[in-house]
Amino acid sequence: MCRGLLGCRCRCRLLLLLPFLIAIVVFEFFSLCSSSYADVDPPLLINRGDGKDRDQQYHGYSSKFSSMLTTRLEKMAPSPVASSEIFNVDDYGAMGDGEDDSEAFKEAWKEACSSTNAIFLVPNDRTYHLKPITFSGPCNSPFAFKIEGTIKASPHISDYEKDRRHWIIFENLTEFTVEGKGIINGNGRKWWLNSCKVNKTLPCKEAPTAVTFYQCTNLRVEGLRFRNAQKMHLSFQKCSNVKALNLWIYAPGNSPNTDGIHVTATQIILIQNCLIMTGDDCISIVSGSKNVRAKGITCGPGHGISIGSLGAGKSEAEVSDVVVDTAKFTGTSNGVRIKTWQGGKGYAQNIIFQNIVMDNVTNPIIIDQNYCDQKEPCTQQAEAVQVSNVMYQNIRGTSGSEVAVKFDCSKSFPCLEILLQDIDLVHRDKTDDKSTQAEASCKNARLKNRGRVSPQCPGRR
Numbered sequence: 001m002c003r004g005l006l007g008c009r010c011r012c013r014l015l016l017l018l019p020f021l022i023a024i025v026v027f028e029f030f031s032l033c034s035s036s037y038a039d040v041d042p043p044l045l046i047n048r049g050d051g052k053d054r055d056q057q058y059h060g061y062s063s064k065f066s067s068m069l070t071t072r073l074e075k076m077a078p079s080p081v082a083s084s085e086i087f088n089v090d091d092y093g094a095m096g097d098g099e100d101d102s103e104a105f106k107e108a109w110k111e112a113c114s115s116t117n118a119i120f121l122v123p124n125d126r127t128y129h130l131k132p133i134t135f136s137g138p139c140n141s142p143f144a145f146k147i148e149g150t151i152k153a154s155p156h157i158s159d160y161e162k163d164r165r166h167w168i169i170f171e172n173l174t175e176f177t178v179e180g181k182g183i184i185n186g187n188g189r190k191w192w193l194n195s196c197k198v199n200k201t202l203p204c205k206e207a208p209t210a211v212t213f214y215q216c217t218n219l220r221v222e223g224l225r226f227r228n229a230q231k232m233h234l235s236f237q238k239c240s241n242v243k244a245l246n247l248w249i250y251a252p253g254n255s256p257n258t259d260g261i262h263v264t265a266t267q268i269i270l271i272q273n274c275l276i277m278t279g280d281d282c283i284s285i286v287s288g289s290k291n292v293r294a295k296g297i298t299c300g301p302g303h304g305i306s307i308g309s310l311g312a313g314k315s316e317a318e319v320s321d322v323v324v325d326t327a328k329f330t331g332t333s334n335g336v337r338i339k340t341w342q343g344g345k346g347y348a349q350n351i352i353f354q355n356i357v358m359d360n361v362t363n364p365i366i367i368d369q370n371y372c373d374q375k376e377p378c379t380q381q382a383e384a385v386q387v388s389n390v391m392y393q394n395i396r397g398t399s400g401s402e403v404a405v406k407f408d409c410s411k412s413f414p415c416l417e418i419l420l421q422d423i424d425l426v427h428r429d430k431t432d433d434k435s436t437q438a439e440a441s442c443k444n445a446r447l448k449n450r451g452r453v454s455p456q457c458p459g460r461r
């Protein structure tokens, strides 16, 4: 039955669109198989199911935002054309023999950067060792950095004396591409053993992010594997127009702070078809980030996808227009989380989490707007980071804890416009592997349910 003209037309349009949606899913699946790594299972793509246009009536911004994102991303970094000049690090004295190769990389960079249509090449088969290194622009663009072999970090903590927070930095680059089938290995074991999270008797000190992109525009990072970062694997900071595609990020589940992809103060970024298995957040999105789209993400082990933490030390945080679409979480501690500190300011708004499968995730859906610790006393504060307009749609699977949906929002700044649509999460008990009804805990959240929603907040059944 059509209720009103609009409902009828929407449904008809949806029927017409259905073959296209299926075609897109099938196409993406196959392009994924052919372009990703032979030894990695492709990220799971979940069929969108039916009736998924309804969100646009409630959240008008979503379609607008998505189309804006696609059109802008289309204009991004072209690959260098055939007349490229290749700058092979071997020609600059890199040996890949276990000794440090930093100087050869610096020389090759210097020449490649000032050339036109350059390809910086790290060739196949060998492992090149690098101390902390910064590849600075501006360079002539377009410019490609091809990694076919392995780049491995110096394991000597003394090499990082000048700056303990970074290993490889790419900064100030436009129309820049980093691609290849190679591996970037942070060699992080020593850092993990020296982490205060692992050895509680040790003081907490900084550890390097493996690869940082700082102030880059029209950037594409594609096909690479990242493993065993000292701390975070990949960070995009103050960048815009970014594509991070077909990446494989791996570190042990108990390695401390090894976030997969960290997005900070970055606008218009697409993270697509990535397999992320680490000891911390698969993707973390923090202040100043806007128009962030993560699609086709396979996550776990790890801490899930997190917006936040935001507003630490009473700071102001702004995150908006985030879409996480098509993801699978396996054995992670969180699924999709928004986390803000007590006493922070600003907002996290216009956020969509959709088409997600949770497999034994401890806290599948969580908003924690009251985060605090000894440093920030846990009292009800006058300020909070406002969380609003968050949609959860088509999220299914199993929760490792009884509370599959948890909204812990602030009394003075409740979470506004939270929409749950087609949610089906059950509690799976680890000991007997039986599924039981999951629970929802909802404090100070203004919410709406659409379709079938289970579990529901008490009093809303």
Ligand SMILES: *[C@@H]1O[C@H](CO)[C@@H](O)[C@H](O)[C@H]1NC(C)=O
Residues within 6 Å of the ligand: 136, 137, 138, 171, 172, 215
């Ligand atoms: C980036 O490049 C501009 C020139 O285009 C320069 O003025 C600026 O200092 C550079 N920034 C960094 C961080 O290198």
Ligand SMILES: *[C@@H]1O[C@H](CO)[C@@H](O)[C@H](O)[C@H]1NC(C)=O
Residues within 6 Å of the ligand: 199, 201, 202
């Ligand atoms: C923790 O660090 C202390 C001080 O360096 C060291 O003596 C101890 O062996 C470490 N413990 C473990 C379990 O590595």
